Amino acid sequence: MAQRRAVSKKQQFTLTWFGHSAFKLESPTGIVVLIDPWLDNPKAPPGAKELARVDIILVTHGHGDHLGNTLEIARQTNARVVAIYEIGLFLQSKGLNRVEGINKSGTVTIEGVRVTMTHAQHSSGLEPGGEILAGGDPAGYVVRFENGFTVYHAGDTGLFGDMKLIGELYRPDLVLLPIGGVFTMGPEEAAYACRLLKPKSIVGMHYGTYPVLAGTPAELRRHLPAPMRKAVRELIPGVPVKM
Numbered sequence: 534m535a536q537r538r539a540v541s542k543k544q545q546f547t548l549t550w551f552g553h554s555a556f557k558l559e560s561p562t563g564i565v566v567l568i569d570p571w572l573d574n575p576k577a578p579p580g581a582k583e584l585a586r587v588d589i590i591l592v593t594h595g596h597g598d599h600l601g602n603t604l605e606i607a608r609q610t611n612a613r614v615v616a617i618y619e620i621g622l623f624l625q626s627k628g629l630n631r632v633e634g635i636n637k638s639g640t641v642t643i644e645g646v647r648v649t650m651t652h653a654q655h656s657s658g659l660e661p662g663g664e665i666l667a668g669g670d671p672a673g674y675v676v677r678f679e680n681g682f683t684v685y686h687a688g689d690t691g692l693f694g695d696m697k698l699i700g701e702l703y704r705p706d707l708v709l710l711p712i713g714g715v716f717t718m719g720p721e722e723a724a725y726a727c728r729l730l731k732p733k734s735i736v737g738m739h740y741g742t743y744p745v746l747a748g749t750p751a752e753l754r755r756h757l758p759a760p761m762r763k764a765v766r767e768l769i770p771g772v773p774v775k776m
């Protein structure tokens with residue numbers, strides 16, 4: 534099996550944070566995965582929406598700060614969109630036809646990338662224009678590339694013990710965890726999540742967008758056991774980093 538993999542795990546991935554929970558992940562073979570594309574957020578860099586290529590958009594839940602610009606980016610790029618079943622139906626009702634509505638522990642393979650939906654401890658109402666629509670459950674994603682590189686985006690979530698299962702089963706290289714607090718885990722809970730997930734690299738998200746999201750990567754580091762502290766990468770919105 535390993536010999537069939539065209540790309541060595543040492544080849545680098547490019548991760549771009551657009552602020553909040555929005556990320557672009559580009560594989561060494563050029564596959565572009567966009568997660569929770571709220572590209573109008575207060576910390577997003579100028580031109581964030583000018584994306585030449587997007588293959589896959591992952592939506593963790595229905596809240597506007599995560600669904601974000603999914604509709605316009607999907608129309609603009611013809612990307613496949615993965616969401617929980619109910620949000621999938623909502624997106625189809627808005628005219629998207631390349632939607633994969635899945636559910637927890639379910640996996641779809643798109644362009645050789647395996648996308649698995651995980652649990653998240655949160656809520657998920659859709660808020661398309663004043664009223665609240667049922668948006669199924671909130672979720673996270675484990676994204677496994679052909680060369681084995683594995684990323685866990687936790688979505689909006691509180692700490693939950695089954696993160697241990699995610700760590701043991703999928704062995705993520707990189708975890709993207711909310712640290713802002715109030716609506717999600719703060720640094721203390723995210724540090725405990727890292728103990729369960731045992732990743733090589735840790736990136737905080739869902740902080741700093743507004744003053745209320747007060748957790749910081751420095752605080753996350755302080756709560757981590759010493760050997761894990763250097764795994765925390767602090768990103769600047771719009772500046773790509775190699776992973």
Ligand code: NI
Pocket residue numbers: 594596599655656689716
């Ligand atoms: Ni939320």
Ligand code: MN
Pocket residue numbers: 596598599689716739
């Ligand atoms: Mn949120």
